[in-house]
Amino acid sequence: MNLVEFKTLIADFKKRIMKGRYVYLWHGTERGLDDILPQDVTSRMDIVETIRNVDISECVADEIDRLIKKQISRELTNHSNLPEPHILVVTNAYLMARYKTGLQMYYDNFVGDGRMLILQVAKWYIETVRLPSFVNFEPETCFNYLAKLVESDHVIEEGE
Secondary structure (H helix, E strand, O other), X not given: OOXXXXXXXXXXXXXXXXXXXXXXXXXXXXXXHHOOOOHHHEEEEEHHHHHOOOOOOOOOHHHHHHHHHHHHHHHHHHHHOOOOOEEEEEEOOHHHHHHOOOOHHHHHHOOEOOEEEEEEEOOOOOOOOOOOOOOOOOOOHHXXXXXXXXXXXXXXXXXX
C-alpha cells in the first residue's frame, strides 16, 4: 500500500466503523505519521513507558517475556475501552523484536472492528555515530521482524 492509499484508508476509517482487522507497520518518523492521523481518534502506547515499571531484576528470560507481555496486554485492554473508531499507534516497537512478542496479544486485547493498530518503527540513520568494533548494529532488524508479522501490503514507507 502506498502513502496515498493509506491516507484514504485513514479518512474512511475515521468516518465509519469498518469491519475487520487493521494492523499496519509504519516505517518512518512519528511526526510523519502524526501528519496524516486524525488526532481525535488516535492514541499512543509507548512500549518503553508501558514496561518501565516491570521488575525484571531477578527474572530468567522466559519470565521476563511473560511479565512484559502481561503488562502490554493490560495496557492494550485500557485502549480497547476507548470509543470506536479508534487508532492506536505503538511507538518504540523495536522492543517487540527484542522480546519477540508477536502480535497475538494485540489481536486478543485490541485489534477488531473499529480499531486499527499501527506499529511505528523509525528509520535509523547512524552513519555519524562511531560504534565500537564489537557492536554489530543492524538497523533493519526490527523492521524486518515486524514486517513479517503483518500482511505485505500493510507496510507503509514514509515518503513513498
